[in-house]
Amino acid sequence: MFSENLIQKLQNSKHVVVFTGAGVSAESGVPTFRDVENGLWENFDVMKIGTEQGYLQDPSFGWGWYEWARHQVFLKQPNPAHYAIAQLAEKLPKVTVVTQNVDDLHERDGSLDVLHIHGALNDVCCLYCDYKSTLPQSRIAIEVEQPISSPPDICPLCSSIMRPHVVWFGENLPSDIWQKAKEASEQCDLMLIIGTSGLIYPAASLADRAIYKKIESVQINPDATDIDTLVTHNFRGKAGEILPLLFEAAFGEMK
Numbered sequence: 001m002f003s004e005n006l007i008q009k010l011q012n013s014k015h016v017v018v019f020t021g022a023g024v025s026a027e028s029g030v031p032t033f034r035d036v037e038n039g040l041w042e043n044f045d046v047m048k049i050g051t052e053q054g055y056l057q058d059p060s061f062g063w064g065w066y067e068w069a070r071h072q073v074f075l076k077q078p079n080p081a082h083y084a085i086a087q088l089a090e091k092l093p094k095v096t097v098v099t100q101n102v103d104d105l106h107e108r109d110g111s112l113d114v115l116h117i118h119g120a121l122n123d124v125c126c127l128y129c130d131y132k133s134t135l136p137q138s139r140i141a142i143e144v145e146q147p148i149s150s151p152p153d154i155c156p157l158c159s160s161i162m163r164p165h166v167v168w169f170g171e172n173l174p175s176d177i178w179q180k181a182k183e184a185s186e187q188c189d190l191m192l193i194i195g196t197s198g199l200i201y202p203a204a205s206l207a208d209r210a211i212y213k214k215i216e217s218v219q220i221n222p223d224a225t226d227i228d229t230l231v232t233h234n235f236r237g238k239a240g241e242i243l244p245l246l247f248e249a250a251f252g253e254m255k
């Protein structure tokens, strides 16, 4: 299934970037945007929960929706794809995980220093000042059965309302994280592109950058994407099945 060239490349790489999208969490039961059957984004009103303008119109609705979404993700578990990525970091000198996902499943399976270019569901920030914080697990564990209005937290510094610290439509990506992600994508020896439709820019430009720089690349996705013929190795299938096989072909059984 895997060429000798790919196995050797993986074994000998000094720096691998693993660029992930919603598909890496699909087998954990976190629906992708395009997965309309599964509920999380059902009745997803982009205006209300995906823009600051919508949030300001009804902050309690938005805050309550995110409390529910956060708890839904809390109930899920990482899958073998997250685990294989975390294990890879133990075998190679440097692995940079760059994710478009707002869930924390990479971290929960042991990946360190994950670059969340679209922010993180568990992080919140003030709408007006620079105050940021991460909600404690004890709070995320509180059951929220369905999205219901809930008044936003109040900023301890300026008493304004807080918002989820995720990147909404039309907003810039966090500049320090984005800078690191761009540099890693242009300087790595190998990029693994896992479970992303490649339709959301500027995030998708990370794969384009690596391809443009002629960096060897691997894509894993059950569906066709625009870069199928541009990557060096294209695997049509599920991340949770193919990534562990790739890891084992290069490094033997996972711990």
Ligand code: NAD
Pocket (backbone or CB within 6 Å): 020, 021, 022, 023, 024, 025, 026, 027, 030, 031, 032, 033, 034, 035, 099, 100, 101, 102, 103, 118, 194, 195, 196, 197, 198, 199, 200, 220, 221, 222, 223, 225, 237, 238, 239, 240
């Ligand atoms: P997307 O929904 O646009 O695309 C998901 C991709 O994953 C598709 O190409 C699909 O074919 C592929 N996929 C589905 N199941 C897979 C599997 N088992 N293994 C490998 N690939 C699989 O997601 P995107 O490209 O990440 O962009 C959508 C935006 O929405 C991003 O900003 C993303 O972070 C956000 N989002 C995040 C989450 C999350 O945090 N888990 C979930 C949904 C959407």
Ligand code: ZN
Pocket (backbone or CB within 6 Å): 126, 127, 128, 129, 130, 131, 155, 156, 157, 158, 159, 160
């Ligand atoms: Zn504030």
